[in-house]
Amino acid sequence: MNKKFNIYGIGNALVDIVTEVTDDFLSENKVEKGLMTLIEEDRQNELYDVISSHDSNKQCGGSAANTIIAVSQFGGSSYYSCKVANDALGHFYLSDLRSNGVETNLTEDNLAEGITGKCLVMTTPDASRTMNTFLGITQTLSAEQIDIESLIDSDYLYIEGYLVTSENGVEAMKTAKQLAKENDVKIALTFSDPSMVKYFKSQMEEVVGEGVDLLFCNEEEAMLFTEMDNIVDAREELKKFAKRFAITLGENGATIFDGDTFIDIEPYKVEAIDTNGAGDLFAGAFMYGITNGHSYAEAGKIASLASSKVVTKYGPRLEENQAKEIINKLVS
Numbered sequence: 001m002n003k004k005f006n007i008y009g010i011g012n013a014l015v016d017i018v019t020e021v022t023d024d025f026l027s028e029n030k031v032e033k034g035l036m037t038l039i040e041e042d043r044q045n046e047l048y049d050v051i052s053s054h055d056s057n058k059q060c061g062g063s064a065a066n067t068i069i070a071v072s073q074f075g076g077s078s079y080y081s082c083k084v085a086n087d088a089l090g091h092f093y094l095s096d097l098r099s100n101g102v103e104t105n106l107t108e109d110n111l112a113e114g115i116t117g118k119c120l121v122m123t124t125p126d127a128s129r130t131m132n133t134f135l136g137i138t139q140t141l142s143a144e145q146i147d148i149e150s151l152i153d154s155d156y157l158y159i160e161g162y163l164v165t166s167e168n169g170v171e172a173m174k175t176a177k178q179l180a181k182e183n184d185v186k187i188a189l190t191f192s193d194p195s196m197v198k199y200f201k202s203q204m205e206e207v208v209g210e211g212v213d214l215l216f217c218n219e220e221e222a223m224l225f226t227e228m229d230n231i232v233d234a235r236e237e238l239k240k241f242a243k244r245f246a247i248t249l250g251e252n253g254a255t256i257f258d259g260d261t262f263i264d265i266e267p268y269k270v271e272a273i274d275t276n277g278a279g280d281l282f283a284g285a286f287m288y289g290i291t292n293g294h295s296y297a298e299a300g301k302i303a304s305l306a307s308s309k310v311v312t313k314y315g316p317r318l319e320e321n322q323a324k325e326i327i328n329k330l331v332s
Contacts, residue, residue, distance in 0.1 A: 004153040005103070006076040006291035007284075008185070010146065010176050011064025011160030012138045013082035013106075014119040015089045017048070018276065018315050019056035021122045026130060031122065036131040036193045038165065044134040047120055057315060060096035061119060062138070063192050064160035066277050066316045070284025070306070072101040073323040076292060079103045079150045081176075085137040086111035089118065105147045112137050127272040127311065135165075142168040143175040151176065152183045155291045156214070158283075161192030164203040173207045188214040189242075190283055191221040198224055208241050215242035216283045222247050231255075235262070246286060246300070248279055253304055258296040265300035268308035277316020278307045285326075294331075301330055 026033050029050060039047075060069075062082065071078040080102050084090035093116060094106045117136035123129050141163070151157060157180040163169035180187050189212045191197050197204055197217075204225070215238065219231050226237035231247070235255060238245050246256045253267035285306040289299025305326050310318055318326075 003155050004077065005079045005150060006154070007068060007071045007078045007156050007158050007287050008081070008151045008154035009064040009068040009078065009158040009160070010081045010163070010172060012062040012117060012135065012141065012162050013060070013065060013084045013093055014062045014117040014133060014135070014138060015058055015093055016061030016119050016121050016316065017056050017058050018121040018123070018274075019051050019054045020314065021051065021054065021124060023124055026122065026124070031130060031132060033124070033130050034128050035195055036133060036162070037195075039132050039134055041115065041134045041136070044118060044120060044132060047132055051120070051122070058092070059315065059317070060093040061316060062117075062160065063162055063190065063280050064158060065097070066280035067158060067190070067284040067287070068102055069097075069100045069317060070281050070323070071288045073318055074285060074288040074302075074327065075323070076288040079147070079154065081105045081145045081147055083138050083141045083145050084111055085114040085116040087116055089116040090137075103150070105145055112140075114140075121276050123274045123276060123314065127275050129274065129276040139166050140168060141172055143172045146172065146176055146179070148179060151179055151185065154185055156186045156188050156287060158188045158287065159190070159207070161190050161196045161204065164196055164200040164207060170203050170207060174209075177207070177209070186213040188212065188216070188287065190216040190279070191225065194218075194220045194224055197221050201225070211241050211243065213243050215245040216248075216279070216286075217245070218248045218279060219250070244296070246282070246303075248282055248307075254282070254300060256296055256300050263297050263300060265297075265304045268305050270308045270312050272311040274314045275311050276314075278311050280316055281310045281318070282307045285323075298330070302326060305330065
């Protein structure tokens, strides 16, 4: 029986404010380069005041949201469970999510009292991304935001690793995972960021539990989680935790384990200016592929080409029609 949704995602809802800065800017403002750092609202406002003179754009984001939107861009069907506040940015978030063809638990009438989360995404000329995030109301996301009927009517549950930073987030992850398991919905998880594996390893292990059907991570995350010092040993160790997985390798492409064999995915050589969202888009394009009739190798090629396109522009999303052009190029 066909499900209504290819992918049901659960994760943080953050309005991304994307801007370009210099290494000097990061040093002068004591921002640790290349990581996602959780900060308080006062600190974020302080940074935002400093970068207000820079060109920037805003859009609904959060790691899993970027992935779920990518599924929709490629022509798949997707649903996103999240939490925003009844403020200007919360209404912006809901509108932007809908405009990208994503169904959601959010409505104009159920937005919570509080402050919508924001993420300052700072990109340096070497294409490195640095994120300073004030979670706001999304930090209180819990199992209450799960739409059980929509989750059951999905091919895959996709869980954002960033949720491990709060107890209620961990409970939401575990509850969603259990519901998926009980209803024959496949379970996918992304580690999201090296800091999540490094500083919240016990929580991540708790969520992984007996394993997942599909895992997304990058090379550093794979080695941190498995405590291996090389990717060859790390990917062998990951077989204990995931039936299938995709490890992104930056400019070296990706390696995918399809349950039987490893598949090397060649990179598309481009001049990167912003790596923000490349991993999120890879996951979205890949999951679109495997839920819409493509093999793991074909889905890997779609995801690799999509990632190469997004790093040549600012922001975590493809331009309109780029997704269709990628499919036409690789499938026709």
